[in-house]
Structures are given as structure tokens and as C-alpha cells.
Amino acid sequence: MSTGYSYPDVAKMIDHSLLNPALTVPELEAGCQLALRYDVASVCILPYYARRCAQLLAGSTVQPSTTIGFPHGGNTTAVKLDEVNQALKDGAAELDMVINISQARSGQWDYVQREIQLLTDATHAAGAKIKVIFENAYLDDAAKIRLCKICGEAGVDWVKTSTGYAANGATVADIVLMRRHSPATVQVKAAGGIRTLDALLELRSIGVTRVGATRTAEMLGDCRQRLGLPPIAS
Secondary structure (H helix, E strand, C coil): CCCCCCHHHHHCCEEEEECCCCCCHHHHHHHHHHHHHHCCCEEEECHHHHHHHHHHHCCCCCEEEEEECCCCCCCCHHHHHHHHHHHHHCCCCEEEEECCHHHHHCCCHHHHHHHHHHHHHHHHHCCCEEEEECCHHHCCHHHHHHHHHHHHHHCCCEEECCCCCCCCCCCHHHHHHHHHHCCCCCEEEECCCCCCHHHHHHHHHCCEEEEEECCHHHHHHHHHHHCCCCCCCC
16 A cells, blocks of 8 residues: 655655754764765754764765754844854755744844844855744744744745744644745744654645654654665664
8 A cells, every 4th residue: 555655755854853962973973874874854963063064964965954043042133143154154055043032922023024034045145045943832823923924025945843942842733823824935844742753744744844853763764664665774
């Protein structure tokens, strides 16, 4: 019986997350090698290691990515722009930025919109892509909808649910809301709590194109088993 998906369909949804601040250099290196073996979409790595990540992934179809204003979003816009420029200089092809959560919760939408636009423009000027993290655990639906509108107008590449470091991560209700209120040109990324292939496939069915994951090997091992493909050697 057909599954309705191929291995690349699933693997190229995954941003392999290496953002735990306690990860050691050997663990970061091993994580990049794992991402290469499983041929995922990207490695989202601690910013200080983005240059090395880009070197390791060079020539592959796995993109180097890193974070901006992570995980709290409270840096000034100027600092975030500096982070963007450094990440791009280091070879990052995709950037996951956290909005200023405090300003969004305070209703300071001009500030939020200006920051998102500035960071998006800087990223796109370098030929890279940007994902805007809402951190939905702290927002009501009206704020999430407002952010979808702002991101659509700014021309971002993805809107993203969460950092994975708040009280809760991606929910089906949030994905449905974000997909409904974002233009078709903006994709949706889910992060936080996605630990199984079935969870990933459920999100795929409602419009998610990327997920942040740490259990990449387990999910893609399950995928290969279901598809009758040989396991990938460690």
C-alpha cells in the first residue's frame, strides 16, 4: 500500500537542530555528519559554529542555518542585524529569527514590523532565506494573526511556531491558524515537541513544510523502515 510520501519528501522537511547550549564541539561535528548521512533539509546550529557547519555541508544538498536573537528575541534590532550579517558572512543559507516577544505582547506593532522587514531585507539581499519565530506560547490568536500579516507583507520565507525553549511548542491549532492567515508564498515551520514520524506526517498533512527536530535519526529510520528502504549506517 502506498504511503503517499517518499523518503526525500520527509527528509527534506527536517531542520536538524543543534541548538542546545551544552552541546560540545564533538557533538556539533557528529550532528552535522548525521544530517549529511540522512540528507535532511538543513542543520540549524549554534551561531558560533555556523562557519564550520557551512564548511562541513559544502557541496551537499543540506543547508547550513543558524539563529538570530535566539531564544528570547529581546536583543535590539541593531544587534540582530549584526547577527544576521555575521551569520551570512559565515555561510549560513537560512536564518531562524525570534521576534521581539515583549514588543509584540505590548502591542508595539510598528517596532515588530520594522524589525522583521529590516532583517528580511538584509537576509534576502545576500540570497539567503529567513524564518520568523513567533513563540506562540506567549501570544494570543489575535497577535499570531497580526504577525502572519506582517510576515506576509515583509516577504519572509517561513513563519515558525516556536523556539522549542518555551512552555510548549508546535500545536495543530497554531499550524492551522498560521497556514490560514499567511499568504501562499509564505511557508510554515513547526518546532518544539516533534519527536515521531507520525507527528511529522500529521503536520505535513496540514501544510507544514519544515520542522525543527533533534530526533532526526529515529524519525528518518522509522521512515526508511516503513518504505522498505535499508537503514543508514551510523
